[in-house]
Amino acid sequence: MPLRASGVAPEQATMGLALLGALVLLFRSVDVRTVLARTLVKTQAKVITTVFLAWAITVFFSFDPLGSLEIGGRTGVFILAATMIWATLSTYKNEQKLLWKALIVAALTMALLATLSLFGVPMIASILTAQNHEGAAPTTNVFKAFGATVVCLIPAVAWAGRKLDGSWRWAGYAFAPLALAVMVLTLNRSALAGFLAMAVTGALLLAFAKRRHVKMLLGAGIAAVLGIIAWVRTKKLGALPIEGTYLPTWLVDPHRQHIWKFSFERFLEHPWLGNGIDQLNRLPGAKMPVPGLAQSAALVPSHPHNWGLEILAETGLVGFVPVLVALGFVAWCLLKSYLANDDEADLALLVLMAGFWGSALFNFSIWAAWWQLTFLILFAILSAGRSEHA
Numbered sequence: 001m002p003l004r005a006s007g008v009a010p011e012q013a014t015m016g017l018a019l020l021g022a023l024v025l026l027f028r029s030v031d032v033r034t035v036l037a038r039t040l041v042k043t044q045a046k047v048i049t050t051v052f053l054a055w056a057i058t059v060f061f062s063f064d065p066l067g068s069l070e071i072g073g074r075t076g077v078f079i080l081a082a083t084m085i086w087a088t089l090s091t092y093k094n095e096q097k098l099l100w101k102a103l104i105v106a107a108l109t110m111a112l113l114a115t116l117s118l119f120g121v122p123m124i125a126s127i128l129t130a131q132n133h134e135g136a137a138p139t140t141n142v143f144k145a146f147g148a149t150v151v152c153l154i155p156a157v158a159w160a161g162r163k164l165d166g167s168w169r170w171a172g173y174a175f176a177p178l179a180l181a182v183m184v185l186t187l188n189r190s191a192l193a194g195f196l197a198m199a200v201t202g203a204l205l206l207a208f209a210k211r212r213h214v215k216m217l218l219g220a221g222i223a224a225v226l227g228i229i230a231w232v233r234t235k236k237l238g239a240l241p242i243e244g245t246y247l248p249t250w251l252v253d254p255h256r257q258h259i260w261k262f263s264f265e266r267f268l269e270h271p272w273l274g275n276g277i278d279q280l281n282r283l284p285g286a287k288m289p290v291p292g293l294a295q296s297a298a299l300v301p302s303h304p305h306n307w308g309l310e311i312l313a314e315t316g317l318v319g320f321v322p323v324l325v326a327l328g329f330v331a332w333c334l335l336k337s338y339l340a341n342d343d344e345a346d347l348a349l350l351v352l353m354a355g356f357w358g359s360a361l362f363n364f365s366i367w368a369a370w371w372q373l374t375f376l377i378l379f380a381i382l383s384a385g386r387s388e389h390a
Contacts, residue, residue: 002153063279156352273315
């Protein structure tokens, strides 16, 4: 995950190696196969399967059925792959400490290098990405996606540090301010939205479970103030008012508002079965320029920048409601487990869910492979570290 600072290829290449390793151990170890088989028949797996059954129905009504089948099916393969990696890690628990140390070191290193580069230190971005960025504009866009990745890494790195304890605990804590610096310096407001969702979720859960109301609420207040300051810091001043906006432009930029409006209108045209997975930007009118903005500002340049509207417009209510049910069911199971067992892995998983889905309300296509895998692999790592009774 930290290698996202170098681009998609390094991140996905190393995840491919991890998957190959998991496949080897799957064939070699009876225990891994047993854990995997037992998991695939549990209630949670059945609930998630209903999502794909619903999506399969919508494929027949897609603008491009084969394209929708490919992207929807790929998501299913990713979930199975992450589950297999989880089964491997759960079986080889003694090796997890090495994983946690590698995660902390890599996350700190990449976040520090990205921060230095964003402050203007030369050559770092060029070396990390193997592309020449010298003399070009600030490296804000180079690390834009990494700004979203670090949000998801925060609970995983902090949890890993607490599991290792000692100096590793402080190393895990040190990642959060570095991650926040990357978010602010890349002007990534969607990442900040995820950060705020994580902070509020974590504070409320701790206050409810630990009965430390004053401390937790104070922590949430500090996080909210930091988030608001960062939000104002990333506001683009001097933007011209654009007609057709329905939310304050300081909250959501005009371009994104037009994208959301277009997406919702396409949902209203096909409310039950949608327009097809990953098809919104291919529909008639999607590439038309937004009135008042430059020609490059299309109504839907590539995706709706909101996972809810994206799934709603592309799979309709038939495909959207099962997703909400599945996410709600997973969150409910984790919440019950956390309150019953006080396992910090459950807390970290809930915070991860808040950060990922909160951030995804504002940016990145939910069908983007690297974005899905960021969530799924970190979810697998955290799940594998849960206590035996959780």
